[in-house]
Amino acid sequence: MSAILAQGLTRIYRRSAEEIAALSGVDLTVEPGEFVAITGVSGAGKTTLLNLIGCLDRPTSGLLKLLDRDVRALRGKDLETMRRQHVGFVFQDYCLIPTLTVEENVALPLLFSRALHQRDRVKDLLARVDLQHRSNHLPRELSGGEQQRVAIARALVNNPEILLADEPTGNLDSKRGNEIVALLRDMNHIKGLTIVLSTHNLNLANRADRQIKLADGRVV
């Protein structure tokens, strides 16, 4: 069983008469426990691909399987379950909820999965990303690198099998960027987590098990 399997994956944006093919026929297999970096110039379709894998968007055509489940066949509730239980998502600009503290941000997915009794996982994860001393701070009191570590902890709190990160280091300097990738590498090793991240930075991409390069919505 592959963690992620895509065949002929296509996403076309329609705006009135105009059609933009953000992805056209992407074939891709990611095995469980793999750490894959997706590279490509701006506009190549990296975000589009990750959104599709993360069940945040729907393909126009093609096959997409996550953990052997056909995503295109999933409807409302099942898609929500997929996002909640099996996939974690990290955004380029962290996207923490500004009114909630670090700890509350990390615990939020537990609220949505009705699993707040597993709160000790929040503490564990905050220790893992080395932010236990900032638990009660608000996001705006943290640096970019720290906020991204909170976002990673949040993405992992429901123990997903797959972690997707769209340019997680895009807003950080190279030192902080390296730290984030090192952290992800650790998670990948320790938990056997499948990770797919996108990046412009070839240095960082080189530290993945495998690189997939996109250009004009195709794998090259």
Added chain:
Amino acid sequence: MVIFQFISVVLKELRRHRTRSALTISGVALSVCVLVSLLGLGTGYRTSLIHSIDRLGYHVLVTSKGCPYEAATLLMQGGVIPMYMDEAIHREILRDADVATTTRLFLGSLPVHREGFSLITGIEDSFLEMKPWLTFQRGEWFGEGATDEVILGYSVAAYYRKNIGDDFPLGGMGQTFRVRGIFDRSGTQDDGTIFVPLGVAQRLFDKKEKLTGIGVKLKNLSRIDGFSERVFEIPSVQVITMAQVQRTLLDLLGTARFFIGTVAIVAVAIAVLGVMNTMLIAVFERTREIGVMRAIGASRGDVFALICAETLTICTIGGIAGGGIAVLGSRMASEAVRAILPFAPPGVLVQIDGILLIGGIAMAVGMGILAGIIPGWRASRLHPIAWMR
């Protein structure tokens, strides 16, 4: 409990826009305050009215013919019933088997101290039997055969600063009376009345052997219809039963309550629309946060619940605040109403009891749910990545 977690998320959101939250909550508070006060005015007014009619003491008042509305208002407000009947009618009524007690009345008004007219009522001993709550604050009942004594209602005594034994000039003929007694406050028009013995009143107005009314208490109130019919046979006399007075005034009150209700509903509707509007703006502003929540696992239902929890919190806080303000302000509101309304019975006009208060807060909770439906639905329909571009 998940709901409390939702509310704690919401409270933080409300604290983020303090001014906006405060204004929205104030809007709800205002409408609940208006709602509760207006409904409280309805009940309070009704209770005061029934109380003051009950305190007339008679089951039936027999007067000479005239407009019953006029008679009812005159009774309540005090005034002169301009027509007289013979004492013979009193003797006839006394013979009726259903009658327990009667008291003859002679009402008129005379200038006092040359500064406007005051209501004078000629009464006899049985008057006090009819009104057992009417007690003396000071002094006592008229002396045997006295012709120069008055008993003052509570307010009259207070207004003229009269005490027992003081002179009390009445009418224009230079005759001076002495204050014999002062009644306790009764909360009825009796407080504003000057009482003299029946015979003295008849003489003052030069209407010997005439009466303006006969108060009748029946042995059994359920016989009131039969009694009324028999009295109706007597020419030139009409019967005002207290039930009639009540019905007439309560009918009027019913119409007023309809308008009051309309105003209250409009106030509530405006508040609901206000909260809804604020919340729609908030949803629009939070497109990105809502999308992120969806991306990290929130279901449509979760998003809907979060938005509804917010409107619910706003309205519940507003409802409690508004209810509290209404309770604290009910005395002031009563006085304001009294100043505006042409006829206001004594007593607290705006009465807010526990049930009304809880009802008002429950209404606010309902408003919260109502105001949350459309914004919550909108939010739950937002695409998880709509904010990206």
